[in-house]
Amino acid sequence: MTIRKRLLLWLIPAVLLTAILASWSTYRLVWTSFQHIRDHELMQIAYSVVRHGYDGDPPGIIPSIRDDDDSPGEDLGLFMSQIWNRDGKLAYSSMDGGGPPMLKGDGLSTITWEGKDWRIFRLTSQDMTVQVAHSIASREQMLSRLAMKMLMPMAILLPLLGVLIWMVVGRVLKPLEDIRLQVESRRSDDLTPLERGPLPDEINALVQALNRLLERLGTVIVARRRFIDDAAHELRSPLTALKFQVQTARRVHDPEEQKVALARLEAGIDRASHLSEQLLTLARLDADAASGALVEIDLDEVARQAVTEFSDLARSRGIDLGLTECQPLKVMGMADSLRILINNLTDNALRYTPAGGRVDISVRQENGHPVLEVLDTGPGISKEVRPRVFDRFYRVPGTVGAGSGLGLAIVKSVAKALNATISLDEGSEGGLLVRVAF
Amino acid sequence: MKLLFAEDDAMIGESAREGLRQSGFVVDWVQDGRAADLALETGQYSLLLLDLGLPHKDGLSILRELRQSQSELPVIIITARDAVADRVAALNMGADDYLIKPCDLDEMVARIHAVLRRHAGRGNPELTVGGLMLNPLTRKVAMNGKPVMLSPKEFSLLAVLMHTPGKVISRRELEEKIYGWNEEVASNAIEVHLHNLRRKLGAEVISNVRGVGYKVT
Numbered sequence: 001m002t003i004r005k006r007l008l009l010w011l012i013p014a015v016l017l018t019a020i021l022a023s024w025s026t027y028r029l030v031w032t033s034f035q036h037i038r039d040h041e042l043m044q045i046a047y048s049v050v051r052h053g054y055d056g057d058p059p060g061i062i063p064s065i066r067d068d069d070d071s072p073g074e075d076l077g078l079f080m081s082q083i084w085n086r087d088g089k090l091a092y093s094s095m096d097g098g099g100p101p102m103l104k105g106d107g108l109s110t111i112t113w114e115g116k117d118w119r120i121f122r123l124t125s126q127d128m129t130v131q132v133a134h135s136i137a138s139r140e141q142m143l144s145r146l147a148m149k150m151l152m153p154m155a156i157l158l159p160l161l162g163v164l165i166w167m168v169v170g171r172v173l174k175p176l177e178d179i180r181l182q183v184e185s186r187r188s189d190d191l192t193p194l195e196r197g198p199l200p201d202e203i204n205a206l207v208q209a210l211n212r213l214l215e216r217l218g219t220v221i222v223a224r225r226r227f228i229d230d231a232a233h234e235l236r237s238p239l240t241a242l243k244f245q246v247q248t249a250r251r252v253h254d255p256e257e258q259k260v261a262l263a264r265l266e267a268g269i270d271r272a273s274h275l276s277e278q279l280l281t282l283a284r285l286d287a288d289a290a291s292g293a294l295v296e297i298d299l300d301e302v303a304r305q306a307v308t309e310f311s312d313l314a315r316s317r318g319i320d321l322g323l324t325e326c327q328p329l330k331v332m333g334m335a336d337s338l339r340i341l342i343n344n345l346t347d348n349a350l351r352y353t354p355a356g357g358r359v360d361i362s363v364r365q366e367n368g369h370p371v372l373e374v375l376d377t378g379p380g381i382s383k384e385v386r387p388r389v390f391d392r393f394y395r396v397p398g399t400v401g402a403g404s405g406l407g408l409a410i411v412k413s414v415a416k417a418l419n420a421t422i423s424l425d426e427g428s429e430g431g432l433l434v435r436v437a438f
Numbered sequence: 439m440k441l442l443f444a445e446d447d448a449m450i451g452e453s454a455r456e457g458l459r460q461s462g463f464v465v466d467w468v469q470d471g472r473a474a475d476l477a478l479e480t481g482q483y484s485l486l487l488l489d490l491g492l493p494h495k496d497g498l499s500i501l502r503e504l505r506q507s508q509s510e511l512p513v514i515i516i517t518a519r520d521a522v523a524d525r526v527a528a529l530n531m532g533a534d535d536y537l538i539k540p541c542d543l544d545e546m547v548a549r550i551h552a553v554l555r556r557h558a559g560r561g562n563p564e565l566t567v568g569g570l571m572l573n574p575l576t577r578k579v580a581m582n583g584k585p586v587m588l589s590p591k592e593f594s595l596l597a598v599l600m601h602t603p604g605k606v607i608s609r610r611e612l613e614e615k616i617y618g619w620n621e622e623v624a625s626n627a628i629e630v631h632l633h634n635l636r637r638k639l640g641a642e643v644i645s646n647v648r649g650v651g652y653k654v655t
Binding site for chain 1: 447449450452453454456457460518519539540541542543544
């Protein structure tokens with residue numbers, strides 16, 4: 001339902017209710033004043049008669065001045081007047097049969113006579129007693145006619161008000177409609193801020209919030225686009241290597257050389273698949289960071305698994321991989337993320353540690369926080385480039401081996417999701433010491 | 439024909455070197471910018487294959503300095519940067535050609551030959567001096583229309599001499615141009631190859647300017 005319809009749906013009954021209440025209270029006020037005025041009339045008539053005196057002759061028929069219902073000429077049984085002389089004898093009555101008896105005292109009162117309610121006034125002078133009365137029914141009839149006339153303008157005003165509200169609401173909502181058109185006509189990649197004209201505060205706040213969202217979206221999209229660019233660029237290196245390897249392998253005919261060429265080709269394929277796997281991991285981590293349920297994970301168990309998993313690889317490279325300390329500790333995280341973190345750190349350490357070296361993994365508690373350390377005896381990372389090694393696709397200059405340049409970026413991504421801090425340091429034997437504090 | 443290949447990726451470097459060797463080139467391969475500078479200072483190269491994203495010193499800086507030092511060395515850029523702006527920048531800085539990874543080894547070889555040809559001011563891929571014809575692409579040599587079989591080193595040596603007919607090239611320079619870093623060179627290797635060439639092509643084709651060097655006429 002549109003805001004306009006909604007507003008009308010609420011405003012019209014509200015206006016109607018107000019109108020009814022206003023009419024009712026006005027009617028009440030008018031009723032009281034009306035009674036007052038009518039009472040006053042009765043009194044004036046009585047006083048006029050008393051002043052004027054009474055000559056004893058009954059009046060003739062007074063012709064109507066106007067013939068509408070409000071004509072004061074005919075009493076139509078709704079008005080009566082009685083006069084008693086000094087002796088208390090009924091000298092005149094407008095009613096056939098004499099009308100009601102004389103009241104006991106002067107003044108205003110309400111009586112019931114022959115089934116009708118009357119407002120009656122008695123006035124006594126030296127010469128006579130005058131009694132005048134209106135029937136209450138006549139008063140009500142007159143007032144209801146008046147009330148109808150009072151309500152007439154209301155009946156005309158209400159629809160007019162409705163139309164006015166319709167127009168005003170439309171006018172007030174115009175900026176909202178403009179914003180809607182602006183948003184709707186936008187290209188999907190257009191993230192420039194929405195135009196902000198002289199808008200009402202509420203809509204201005206909405207536009208500002210939308211603009212802030214657009215800005216955030218913009219940075220996310222730029223980061224993503226750059227990542228895709230980088231990824232495409234990075235995929236070219238292993239693909240170039242593969243292409244060259246295939247072409248050289250095809251040209252050699254000596255079986256020994258062929259074997260070497262094929263081994264190179266296989267290494268190239270391993271490298272390409274490692275890179276694509278790392279890319280996928282990173283993409284998944286990005287997606288999970290937004291919607292991953294946190295569960296309790298045994299840090300020591302994951303570390304133990306990593307050491308077991310990498311033990312064959314370490315042995316084949318002549319590296320001594322082991323767990324030096326392993327306290328049972330739990331951390332909160334997404335199910336797979338911790339495994340990815342430890343595996344990447346272990347893989348990294350094994351990748352850059354020369355044969356005969358050592359890689360130590362330890363899990364312990366420090367200052368109440370679980371800490372994971374991976375120490376190697378490789379070349380380490382110089383202080384200057386340490387901050388950069390967590391960047392995606394960054395590789396330390398002069399690095400041998402074919403890393404994807406994503407390992408530490410993945411570690412950083414996981415650590416961020418786990419609220420852990422990573423620090424790089426020089427190991428006791430010159431290698432790299434990676435410390436992850438949860 | 440000796441090339442310098444500056445490429446930091448070990449897999450690409452190894453396989454390209456192997457592929458270029460199969461195509462008859464001698465390749466010196468360096469993995470960073472500083473090593474490339476050093477090699478350019480000391481070695482005799484017919485062409486430089488240059489990756490842009492080199493550690494320590496990037497390819498464009500190497501190219502700029504090379505051109506600033508008035509070097510005429512042909513340079514082919516081999517890179518994964520495929521933006522038009524990158525290509526334009528490299529070509530305007532003095533690169534002779536621009537190849538985008540992943541590229542084809544055969545195409546790379548063809549482009550190397552094309553750049554070398556252009557550089558020597560020739561359009562025809564075949565080199566001819568008198569009745570002697572040498573095709574660097576097919577690696578075929580013919581004397582008066584009759585094919586001559588040469589060993590790879592003999593071919594390289596003849597190709598170097600035929601690139602600049604009439605110009606006297608020293609023994610040292612010839613050695614520089616046909617042997618890579620990892621090849622053992624016997625002290626009389628050049629003389630042996632020249633002797634064999636003269637035997638196969640006729641003594642009058644290659645003449646010795648005593649104390650200076652050799653030339654093809």
